[in-house]
Amino acid sequence: MDTRIGFGWDSHAFKPGVPLVIGGMRLEHHSGLAGHSDGDVLLHAITDALLGAVAAGDIGTFFPPNDPRWKDADSSIFLNLALEEIQHAGYGIVNIDTTLVLAAPKISPIAGDMRAKVADLLGVDLDQVSVKAKTPEGLGLDHVAQAHAVVLLERVRDPEDLKSMSAVVQSQRELEDIVEDLLTQVHGVPKRRTIVPAFDTEDIT
């Protein structure tokens, strides 16, 4: 299969006196989002969309909310794990579309920055990420922030494409495993390949 689609949804209640973090950005607001981690509703929805696209479970599978290690955790950790999962499965991101639903603060003035931040965290170009925001009209849910995310993945055919992913997947070992898997698929048998260092060590003086 060449393409796969994933969907993620999340919600967190607002809580006074807690830092508000959405899309990896700290936002000025009197309340934050309650949660075991930093409560980043947008990154959680994207994480679930990525995991769902490769049928790898959901965020709770990997990061149980009762595990003290994830108390107040930066949600980019969850996102990175999901990126590793899709890369292990041999896929890359085509695009991601998201919708935030919250009464306040207003997202539109910072939607561009948030989009850039999410693209940066995902290691993709700006035009591969969309961040939209709506208010929860008629839902009576002004005390809650919700996020919806849809992601399209495509199979990575050219191992060269994986080079651009290496900035996100920081483990060179995992990257090598992915490349080997791809080479095995192409050639039918495992082939050794030359390991190119991330930088030329000779240049470091």
Ligand SMILES: [Zn+2]
């Ligand atoms: Zn969440």
